[in-house]
Amino acid sequence: MKSTDVVAIALPYEMSSAGQAFQRVAQLCFGAAVLPVGKGGAYSEPCKTIKMMCDLGCNVIFTSPSYIVELMKVAKRDGIDITEKIHLDMIWLTGEGCSDAFRKKIKKMWGCDARFYYGSLECGALGIECEAGCGYHIPISHVYVEIIDPDTKEKLEDGEIGEIVVTTLLKEGTPLIRYRTQDLGYMERMECECGIELPKLYLRGRRADQIYIAGEEYAPFYVEEMLMRIEEVGENYYMNVHEDHVEVVIELSAETKYYEGIEEIISSKLEFSCGIPNNIVVVDEIPYSGKKMKRVNYVY
């Protein structure tokens, strides 16, 4: 970021440090102008956010994957061509898990780069993507990150997937020692394309969200990656987990028109790539919940 940037912070300002934290970084660290548009508060409506982004020349936004999709939908509904009227250079995605395939859809729809920012309310910043877009650089002066086996609690070697555990190094009011995030990931120590030689963190979803069907475990992170690679699938979805299959409710992509039997084709493609027994339900629109998107719901 730079001082001439106009940065929209489309993250919650209420009951969360997210909005204010990113605002401070943009203003104090970079001297950028900030649009504190929020994310669904009393005065924070997506149509107002779109208008401000258009009128004030916003070129950077911090928000969640589901909200950037919602902003795109609202703009489309209001007849605003987002790539024509809003010239974004960068979307910083945070607050929700997001697969690389989902990120690619977001990049395509907004016509700009999109990077992930990994953090938590409890610990603050935990990982930031560089231009390589592959894994997170850890802010090691702020946090000490370890990967442990969630069952034995033993520390794992590089490359082994386990639970991400964080010790904060600078927090005075609420210090945390080996805080268990319930997020899954692994670390690697190979030099990044950007030149940084320090360890990188790779996320693999949330431990509590894993899907269990007929004795098999499926990672929603991986299911989303495979779902979003299917060209017929749009930018919004959720999954209802049943005992013997998962019902995946989707919208179709803008380029795809509905035809009889499309559900079977998408279902087959999804099962091919990740093995999950599934039933596809196509809907015209999945309404924005106004809250943090919950992609996995257990219905049994």
Next chain:
Amino acid sequence: MIIDGHVHMGKGDFGTLDELKQDMQKAGIDKAVLVPGGMIDVRRMTRYITGVEKPKGDDIPNDVIEHIIHSEPDKFYGFYCVNPHKRREAVIDLENGIQKGFKGLKLAPIVHGFSLASKTVMELADLCGQYNVPFYSHVLFSPGASTKKMAALAKEFPNTNFIIGHMGFGPADVDAMEYAAMYDNLYLETSQGSFAGIKTALETCGSSKLIFGSEFPLYKPISSLMTIRELNCKESDFDNILYKNIQYLLNVK
């Protein structure tokens, strides 16, 4: 008698019919089962596995095979390839193919990216059973096209004969061998199989479940045949692997 149970034939200039005939003569192979090829350039296979390049899945050269099997019906047999994502059209296509003289179904999960548990695949498996023609498919690391899924089909459709291509997934797919031993209607085709893998399969499921194939033009038939020869098994086992099993499945003499 030797029948090559797995030969690719496409429209390009890689692996032509003339080359195949020369290779068959050199190896002493009498007949071959042809499947449509060229949807993937096998010389660049890794690019397809990693997803960097996409197969030409809509252009299935069944017509090339049809021409050859009608021109030389005593030398060549054909398997008809369909894209299960075409749903009902795929089933009708296969039925037409069988009526035109094709002797089996060939599915290509790496080309068309479908699940072996999909409704259309089930219909195709059922149709193969009705016409008594074998159902041949590769299996992959992808869970939807796994050895386990192919075995589940064999269990679900006991009147259909299934052939797992290339001895299953990887150099020694023990699951494929054990499933072949478990289900009467499940066979393994040996092309791309390692010597140790085929040897282990011979011990696990017996010669009555193995079908010699070469995977021409990616492999030379003579080298694939040499791997089988090196098994040093009984003459009756060689006969099973080299022609009897496939003759039985194709209903030919």
